[in-house]
Amino acid sequence: MADIRSVQVAEGFHVSAPQVEGALISEIHFIYNEVFVDRDYLKHGIRIPGSARVVDVGANVGMFSLFVVGECPDARILAFEPIPEIYQALRENLSRYGAKGVKPVRAALGGLPEEQVRFTYFPALPGNSTRHPEEKQLNKKLVEEQLGPEAVDRILGAVDVEAEVLRLSDALRDWAPEGPIDLLKIDVEGSELEVLEGIDGSDWRRIRQCVIEVQDLDGRLDAVLGLLDAEGFTVATERATNIPDVLRHWMVYAAKEDAQ
Numbered sequence: 001m002a003d004i005r006s007v008q009v010a011e012g013f014h015v016s017a018p019q020v021e022g023a024l025i026s027e028i029h030f031i032y033n034e035v036f037v038d039r040d041y042l043k044h045g046i047r048i049p050g051s052a053r054v055v056d057v058g059a060n061v062g063m064f065s066l067f068v069v070g071e072c073p074d075a076r077i078l079a080f081e082p083i084p085e086i087y088q089a090l091r092e093n094l095s096r097y098g099a100k101g102v103k104p105v106r107a108a109l110g111g112l113p114e115e116q117v118r119f120t121y122f123p124a125l126p127g128n129s130t131r132h133p134e135e136k137q138l139n140k141k142l143v144e145e146q147l148g149p150e151a152v153d154r155i156l157g158a159v160d161v162e163a164e165v166l167r168l169s170d171a172l173r174d175w176a177p178e179g180p181i182d183l184l185k186i187d188v189e190g191s192e193l194e195v196l197e198g199i200d201g202s203d204w205r206r207i208r209q210c211v212i213e214v215q216d217l218d219g220r221l222d223a224v225l226g227l228l229d230a231e232g233f234t235v236a237t238e239r240a241t242n243i244p245d246v247l248r249h250w251m252v253y254a255a256k257e258d259a260q
Contacts, residue, residue: 002018002019002020002085002123002124002126003018003019003020003021004016004017004018004019004085004088004089004092005017005019007019007028007029009028009029009032010032010036013032014096015028015032015061015062015063015066015089015093015096016061016088016089016092016093016096017061017089017126018061018085018086018089018123018126020123020124022154027125027126027127028061028063030242031060031061031063031127032063033242034241034242035063035064035067036063036067038241038242040240040241040251041064041067041185041211043236043238043251043253044236044238044253044255045253045255046183046209046211046253046255047209048068048071048072048075048182048183049072049182050072050074050075051072051074051075051076052068052072052075052076052182052183053075053076053077053078053176053179053180053181053182054068054075054076054077054078054181054182054183054184054185055077055078055080055168055172055181055183055184055185056068056077056078056079056080056102056185057080057109057168057184057185057186057187057188057195058080058081058185058186058187058188058189059079059080059081059090059104060081060086060090060126060127060187061086061089061090061093061126062079062089062090062093062094062099062102062104064185064187065077065079065090065094065099065102066093066094066097066099068183069097069099069101069102073101074101075101076101076102076103076176077099077101077102077103078102078103078105078171078172078175078176079094079102079103079104079105080104080105080107080108080109080166080171081104081105081106082106082107082108082119082161082163082164082165083119083121083126083129083161083163084106084161084163085121085123085126086121086126086129087104087106090104091104103175105166105171106163106164107163107164107165107166107171108131108163108164108165108166108188108191109165109166109167109168109171109188109191109194109195109198110165110166110167110191110194110195110197110198111167111194111197111198112165112167112198113164113165113166113167113170114164114165115164116162116163116164117131117162117163117164117165118131118160118161118162119131119160119161119162119163120133120136120158120159120160120161121158121159121160121161122155122156122157122158122159123157123159124154124155124156124157125155125156127187127189128156128189129189130188130189130190130191131189131190131191132189132190132191133158135189135190135215135217136156138246138247138248139156139247140152140156142244142246142247143155143156166198167198167199168195168198168199168203169198169199169200169202169203170198172203179206180206180207180208181203181206181207181208182208182209183208183209183210183211184207184209184210184211184212185210185211185212186210186211186212186213187212187213189215190215190217192212192213192214192220192224193220193223193224193227196224196227204231207231207256208255208256208258209253209254209255209256210228210233210252210253210254210255211251211252211253211254212224212251212252212254213240213249213250213251213252214249214250214251214252215247215248215249215250216248216249216250217248221237221250221252224252225237225252228252228254232256233254233255233256234254234255234256234257235252235253235254236252236253236254237250237251237252237253238250238251238253239251
């Protein structure tokens with residue numbers, strides 16, 4: 001397993017994150033650049049209003065939640081992260097930066113509530129942890145091609161953990177039963193459609209914007225786009241920044257007209 005360590009990702013900005021001794025890849029720096037430098041979640045007209053309500057699904061160590069707090073200090077954020085070590089780092093980061101408007105929840109989201117579900121945790125690459133490890137074959141092939149077969153276990157050595165799965169609509173009833181959800185951000189390593197299936201029609205009507213990272217396997221991108229279109233969103237897509245095209249990662253930006 002990894003140790004939770006404080007890592008400097010920019011001048012004056014340290015975050016807690018799982019770290020493996022001798023890691024070949026610095027994933028936490030990649031996430032920092034994606035969120036804070038490239039501002040990948042604020043493209044194609046996506047914006048965060050001053051007192052926004054934001055749902056962060058796949059919160060990881062809290063980088064996006066901290067970004068939202070920096071942009072909008074009065075925002076309220078519901079942040080889901082199922083992996084125990086990553087969740088510990090998330091809580092440490094929220095405490096470190098006094099992000100009292102963020103409510104962390106150690107759970108995944110899906111189409112049905114489930115008490116104990118097996119997840120695959122990659123200590124050296126925690127942001128790739130997933131309920132669907134069979135979908136990591138492209139990642140393993142890429143690592144082997146670029147770094148050699150001996151690197152596969154060092155980067156994608158896995159540990160099984162268990163977590164609860166909730167429906168988003170059930171969680172919203174406790175956190176924000178009425179009023180708009182200004183932004184739904186999803187980065188869940190293969191469970192995108194399952195998360196969306198856990199949203200009731202009444203809550204779809206409340207959601208103003210979505211940003212979803214989708215790995216386009218088995219027609220998943222088209223399925224996500226079709227669902228968003230049916231719920232009244234205008235949608236734009238682009239290849240995920242700095243991720244090799246062979247991994248088929250796309251960013252989906254969706255907004256309703258009155259959110260622009």
